[in-house]
Amino acid sequence: MRRFVIVCTVFLIAALASGGLAQQRKLKAGFIYVGPIGDYGWTHAHDQARKIAERTLPWLETTYVEKVPEGQVEAFIDQLIKGGAKVIFTTSFGYMDGTIAAAKRHPDVIFAHATGFKRAPNVATYMAEFYQVYYLNGLMAGALTKSGKVGYVAAFPIPEVKRHISAYALGVRAVNPKATVHVRWIYEWFNPAGAKEATEALIADGADVFAFTEDSPTVIQVAAQKGLPSFSHYSPMYRFAPKYVVSGQLVHWEKIYIDFLRKVYTGVYTPKNLQNVDYWWMLPEGAVELGAQPGMPINPVFRPQLQAVKVRDPKLGVISVYDLVFRRLREMSTNPPRFDPYEGPIRDRNGVLRVPAGKRMTQQELITMEWAAPGIVGPWPKEPK
Amino acid sequence: MEATILRALAFGTPLLWAALGEIVAERSGVVNLGVEGMMILGAFFAFATAQVTGEPLWGLAVACLVGGAAALVHAFVCVTLRGNQYVSGIALGMVGLGIAGLLGRGWEGTPLARPLPEVSWLTLSGILLSVALWVFLRHTRWGIVLRSVGEFPAAADAQGVPVFAVRYLSVVFGGLAAGVAGGFLSLAYRPSWTEGMTAGMGWIAIAIVIFAGWDPLRAVAGSLLFGALFHLSFRLQGYLAPEALKMAPYLGTILALTLATARRGGRWQEMPEALGTPYVRGER
Numbered sequence: 001m002r003r004f005v006i007v008c009t010v011f012l013i014a015a016l017a018s019g020g021l022a023q024q025r026k027l028k029a030g031f032i033y034v035g036p037i038g039d040y041g042w043t044h045a046h047d048q049a050r051k052i053a054e055r056t057l058p059w060l061e062t063t064y065v066e067k068v069p070e071g072q073v074e075a076f077i078d079q080l081i082k083g084g085a086k087v088i089f090t091t092s093f094g095y096m097d098g099t100i101a102a103a104k105r106h107p108d109v110i111f112a113h114a115t116g117f118k119r120a121p122n123v124a125t126y127m128a129e130f131y132q133v134y135y136l137n138g139l140m141a142g143a144l145t146k147s148g149k150v151g152y153v154a155a156f157p158i159p160e161v162k163r164h165i166s167a168y169a170l171g172v173r174a175v176n177p178k179a180t181v182h183v184r185w186i187y188e189w190f191n192p193a194g195a196k197e198a199t200e201a202l203i204a205d206g207a208d209v210f211a212f213t214e215d216s217p218t219v220i221q222v223a224a225q226k227g228l229p230s231f232s233h234y235s236p237m238y239r240f241a242p243k244y245v246v247s248g249q250l251v252h253w254e255k256i257y258i259d260f261l262r263k264v265y266t267g268v269y270t271p272k273n274l275q276n277v278d279y280w281w282m283l284p285e286g287a288v289e290l291g292a293q294p295g296m297p298i299n300p301v302f303r304p305q306l307q308a309v310k311v312r313d314p315k316l317g318v319i320s321v322y323d324l325v326f327r328r329l330r331e332m333s334t335n336p337p338r339f340d341p342y343e344g345p346i347r348d349r350n351g352v353l354r355v356p357a358g359k360r361m362t363q364q365e366l367i368t369m370e371w372a373a374p375g376i377v378g379p380w381p382k383e384p385k
Numbered sequence: 386m387e388a389t390i391l392r393a394l395a396f397g398t399p400l401l402w403a404a405l406g407e408i409v410a411e412r413s414g415v416v417n418l419g420v421e422g423m424m425i426l427g428a429f430f431a432f433a434t435a436q437v438t439g440e441p442l443w444g445l446a447v448a449c450l451v452g453g454a455a456a457l458v459h460a461f462v463c464v465t466l467r468g469n470q471y472v473s474g475i476a477l478g479m480v481g482l483g484i485a486g487l488l489g490r491g492w493e494g495t496p497l498a499r500p501l502p503e504v505s506w507l508t509l510s511g512i513l514l515s516v517a518l519w520v521f522l523r524h525t526r527w528g529i530v531l532r533s534v535g536e537f538p539a540a541a542d543a544q545g546v547p548v549f550a551v552r553y554l555s556v557v558f559g560g561l562a563a564g565v566a567g568g569f570l571s572l573a574y575r576p577s578w579t580e581g582m583t584a585g586m587g588w589i590a591i592a593i594v595i596f597a598g599w600d601p602l603r604a605v606a607g608s609l610l611f612g613a614l615f616h617l618s619f620r621l622q623g624y625l626a627p628e629a630l631k632m633a634p635y636l637g638t639i640l641a642l643t644l645a646t647a648r649r650g651g652r653w654q655e656m657p658e659a660l661g662t663p664y665v666r667g668e669r
Binding site: 186190192 | 389574579584623
């Protein structure tokens, strides 16, 4: 009897201990941010996603460093790894070379670099891509402009921003073939004062609908002061002007983070097999969403206006822009998408054929795209002839 | 044209307020490179106060006081402890950005319920303040006392002028004005809070002080010029290379400084003689 009790106790302790150990098997992930988490743009969105991932995955622990200068990323990677991080997310394009170099020095740590194109056995890349959503915003902008001039306040003339503006312009022209998209560059990801004056300049030039790439709600606020509609960018900005924000683009980085971390945790991803792991996630995967507020693709205030504008589509016949937006949204949310804004024939604004009829642009073509879609007005650095 | 003038006034208002404050501080002999920090503290406290009380004017008042309090720290370090003014100012700038960023967590992402109008009495009172300061510095006894402290504090001291008190008051005035400038940003210019929203405006204000030769009236011209150039750098993008336009305000500063220096024989006539030097009684 006594022996039995001892055996039972030993088993019990062993069971408890192993249970405890199983619970203790945690994964620590470190995030490196380029901006402050309070920017209400890029870094804010990544940090929200980090928090959601931590809430969703009970075995996940996270740490982060913010405002890391792009040239100094390696030192901060080392610091996070010293702190026990086994997975490192570097969330800015400029961290690319630093990430690759640090990955060489830490072959047993898993890295994922956002927006880049260089990979290694222990470095994956990921991106939540918006061009589909920009096209939908463009459809609505084309229906809402009265002056025929649509304004765009843009950050940097790089392929990512250019393909978004071009997708937007393709949407505008699909509804309003004579409309033009006027672009102003502010050469910064975050510069509220610049965004403000750029919007004022566009208003002075006659633009009456606005979209933008800048990490603050400035453009929305300026447009709303003049009673003009706009599209939100990146974070939920509906409440900055509930009467004037039509729709916008929302990001859900957590979809990527949760999927990636789960696969690391269950051993699908190892520091040896990431060479070809590239997340290019869009509407089908839920990494991006149409709207200025989660769950609200189009501000109901604009429903009557968008329903009143009808367009003739070769396949769909006469359809209101409101219905067209939801139709295209559905078609682009299937995997693979049944509709793609960058499906040929597409000529650039100088008349050069860029996408042949029946072809879609590849991811490689999209991430290196420099040409401008028809209807875009304004300087376009590095525009191919 | 009309749009450009309006935009110049709007963007120029915070620059003018911050520059006027800095002119007074520097006229008394104390450089404060922490304008950016005082502005961002003002911007945050203005926003938070206005949001909580529902009254933007309270926000502006608190912004003013917070700017003054931040400047008081600088005055203590530079005047009483005789620390290096440049180091203290830069530190104040960084600490201000840090504190505002820390306190501002969770305040981003909400619009201000009741914003202040943009080109309004704040713009007008900025211009009136510069006229008043010009008269004060040039034509009143106390203005001359303030300037003498900045030019030759030992002589002022010998005359019985309380050098430390004058410098304290001038630096704190600079903070009050920078606080108002920051409040204008988060209450009127862009009625919301975002970390780092001053985005270098404090440094432009310091450039305007030099550009204006420490003269409050010329600071009005300087602020408007910077405001106009800033707006035009977006307005004219259809005609000129955007990269060149982005440089324009700064190129303008360098050009103006070069011309001003060349004309005066390579020497700053207006620059307060004792600028940047702590005053120690009995030392020269």
